Amino acid sequence: MMFKKIFKNMSQENSENAEKDLTQENVINESEETVNEGIASAEELTEEEKLKEELAKEKDKFLRLFAEFENYKKRTSKERIDLFKTANQEVLQAMLPVLDDFDRAMAQISKTEDEVMLKGVELIHNKLKDTLVSKGLELVDIKIGDDFNADYAEAITQIPAPSEELKGKVVDVVEKGYKLGEKIIRFPKVVIGN
Numbered sequence: 001m002m003f004k005k006i007f008k009n010m011s012q013e014n015s016e017n018a019e020k021d022l023t024q025e026n027v028i029n030e031s032e033e034t035v036n037e038g039i040a041s042a043e044e045l046t047e048e049e050k051l052k053e054e055l056a057k058e059k060d061k062f063l064r065l066f067a068e069f070e071n072y073k074k075r076t077s078k079e080r081i082d083l084f085k086t087a088n089q090e091v092l093q094a095m096l097p098v099l100d101d102f103d104r105a106m107a108q109i110s111k112t113e114d115e116v117m118l119k120g121v122e123l124i125h126n127k128l129k130d131t132l133v134s135k136g137l138e139l140v141d142i143k144i145g146d147d148f149n150a151d152y153a154e155a156i157t158q159i160p161a162p163s164e165e166l167k168g169k170v171v172d173v174v175e176k177g178y179k180l181g182e183k184i185i186r187f188p189k190v191v192i193g194n
Helices: 002-085 089-109 115-134
Strands: 137-139 154-159 170-175 178-180 183-186 189-193
Touching (some): 089 115, 089 178, 089 183
Parallel strands (some): 154 189
Antiparallel strands (some): 137 178, 170 189
């Protein structure tokens, strides 16, 4: 009998231990499944995050490329406008000595008493000036008594100032200056008082 009791107790203990083991295995399996699900969902999140990150990189790349293209369009448009404005710069610069000679000839012809010749040369002179002005040529406005500014005039020499007020100022304009649009194509040559 005692054997039976011992055996019965042992079998109860074994079954209780087996139940405990089963319960522990279930808990372990469940926690492993949860961990595995967590890992799987973490992998899914990382894939999703990778895709989102890749999409963000592509968007950034696209925006940068678009901005660069817009800057290129603006730059080339500005360059084209500048080119059209100064396309005839070389021709106008070549015409400036002719205009200077014409101005000197007008000064000499105006001293003569031949009114008909003066009127004819004056008409041609005005027509040449009007044509050059219509192409964008402008006179750089420098007068005697103006302050000397090296950005707008070229000093060819300095002389003693005839008066105290003309020190550091323009005393004489030797050669006229011209600009095309906002760009000076020939600086006026001036004498400044010292």
